Amino acid sequence: MTNTEEVVKEQTLNFLSGKSSEDPFSLFAKLRSIGSVVSVPNPMDSNKQAWMITDMDEAMNVLKDNKRFTVDPKGLEDNNLREDLANNLDSSTPDTFFTGNSMLFVDGVDHKRLRKLVSRAFTPKYMEELRPRVQQIADELLDQVIEEGAMDIVKDYAYPLPINVISEMLGVPTSDRKDLQTWSSAIAKGLGWGRQDPSIAYSLNSFGNYTKQLVEEKRKNPGNDLISQLIIIEEEGDRLSESELISMITLLIFAGHETTSNLIATGTMMLLDHPKQLEHLKSDLGLVPTAVEELLRFNGPSTSVGPRFAKEDIIINNQKINKGDMLLVLVKSANRDEQKFYQPDELNVMREIDRHLAFGQGIHMCLGAPLARIEGDIAFTTMLRRIPNIELNVKRDELDWDIALSSQSLNSLPVTF
Numbered sequence: 001m002t003n004t005e006e007v008v009k010e011q012t013l014n015f016l017s018g019k020s021s022e023d024p025f026s027l028f029a030k031l032r033s034i035g036s037v038v039s040v041p042n043p044m045d046s047n048k049q050a051w052m053i054t055d056m057d058e059a060m061n062v063l064k065d066n067k068r069f070t071v072d073p074k075g076l077e078d079n080n081l082r083e084d085l086a087n088n089l090d091s092s093t094p095d096t097f098f099t100g101n102s103m104l105f106v107d108g109v110d111h112k113r114l115r116k117l118v119s120r121a122f123t124p125k126y127m128e129e130l131r132p133r134v135q136q137i138a139d140e141l142l143d144q145v146i147e148e149g150a151m152d153i154v155k156d157y158a159y160p161l162p163i164n165v166i167s168e169m170l171g172v173p174t175s176d177r178k179d180l181q182t183w184s185s186a187i188a189k190g191l192g193w194g195r196q197d198p199s200i201a202y203s204l205n206s207f208g209n210y211t212k213q214l215v216e217e218k219r220k221n222p223g224n225d226l227i228s229q230l231i232i233i234e235e236e237g238d239r240l241s242e243s244e245l246i247s248m249i250t251l252l253i254f255a256g257h258e259t260t261s262n263l264i265a266t267g268t269m270m271l272l273d274h275p276k277q278l279e280h281l282k283s284d285l286g287l288v289p290t291a292v293e294e295l296l297r298f299n300g301p302s303t304s305v306g307p308r309f310a311k312e313d314i315i316i317n318n319q320k321i322n323k324g325d326m327l328l329v330l331v332k333s334a335n336r337d338e339q340k341f342y343q344p345d346e347l348n349v350m351r352e353i354d355r356h357l358a359f360g361q362g363i364h365m366c367l368g369a370p371l372a373r374i375e376g377d378i379a380f381t382t383m384l385r386r387i388p389n390i391e392l393n394v395k396r397d398e399l400d401w402d403i404a405l406s407s408q409s410l411n412s413l414p415v416t417f
């Protein structure tokens with residue numbers, strides 16, 4: 001291996017641990033030139049190898065191959081981050097999506113069973129019925145700031161929109177939504193390559209206890225919401241345990257807003273960075289759904305999907321991967337693959353995209369993608385229609401980015417209009 005390759009790998013690990021720059025794309029391009037399967041030290045055990053998957057074909061191969069790769073390292077891996085974290089929690093803490101058996105961290109029949117219980121609630125057809133309510137929420141948020149001529153896109157729009165939508169679907173009271181957001185944000189930001197902030201344990205604990213209490217209240221006073229429907233399934237007996245119920249609810253809340261907030265805020269920033277594309281979009285708002293796909297490809301919320309683990313010794317692309325090795329599929333890198341996209345580093349709101357990996361791929365592909373697409377469509381359309389003269393209200397290099405292992409987000413995005 002050359003010195004340059006060593007430097008590129010080290011810089012990538014620094015980025016993933018949250019220590020460096022906001023723009024990983026030139027690094028990812030260099031990683032792709034090293035190979036589609038790149039070895040790095042395992043952050044939890046430096047004697048072991050981990051692997052970064054950098055291009056579209058290999059990313060697809062790994063994510064679709066649930067015979068040879070798994071999201072669940074139990075029995076394969078000595079250093080399991082989720083188990084380490086669970087051991088640090090107070091033993092009375094209920095399971096959450098991260099520490100318990102949520103669909104994100106199980107495969108096979110359990111995954112199928114858990115996903116099937118909620119998949120009907122997230123079909124594109126059902127999501128379309130939510131459109132009027134999502135529109136109303138977007139309009140109400142803009143009504144609150146429109147007279148002022150200024151707002152923070154993150155706090156005033158990108159965060160409240162998706163948390164309110166998913167909370168209404170689940171039946172989470174309005175007064176509790178701020179706490180959910182605070183815990184989710186601490187969990188999303190607290191994990192870097194080999195880094196685990198202590199605030200994660202606190203947030204998981206609070207999140208789990210809150211959800212358990214909410215379930216108890218809804219057992220007594222059921223409503224017309226998804227949590228009440230899941231409680232009926234749990235009480236019927238053999239399809240959902242109480243621990244799985246709490247894990248499922250915390251997953252839906254967490255996954256249901258963190259990433260979508262990020263799409264709206266980072267997406268707005270990407271448009272401000274590309275004024276011609278922004279003008280183009282403003283002149284034809286019918287292009288917004290296409291632009292949302294391009295924003296997801298160009299700089300979507302997820303840097304990588306959750307780690308995968310090899311179930312057996314495997315050779316891919318001449319690299320020998322040992323049973324138990326961890327693989328990090330860098331979807332942001334795959335989405336800039338020069339073999340698959342014409343001028344991948346250009347943002348083009350008219351680009352027709354066959355496939356991007358912002359929602360993952362295979363059996364764990366994002367359950368909430370139809371909802372995220374509707375929220376993205378309405379958020380951008382409403383913003384560009386009602387406040388078209390939007391401008392950044394801080395210097396570009398003063399933006400406050402948070403970089404974690406699986407995502408990259410803005411802490412605030414002040415604008416005038």
Ligand code: HEM
Binds near residue numbers: 259302305307371
């Ligand atoms: C722009 C917004 C979103 C992005 C970029 C996104 C991204 C992702 C990705 C990449 C995965 C795959 C993780 C993996 O393979 O390890 C995933 C899974 C998941 N997402 Fe999303 N997501 C978004 C919005 C949502 C929404 C609104 C929900 C609603 C509840 C949601 C619920 C889920 C769930 C439940 C899973 C786990 C699916 C499984 O394991 O079978 N997501 N998401």
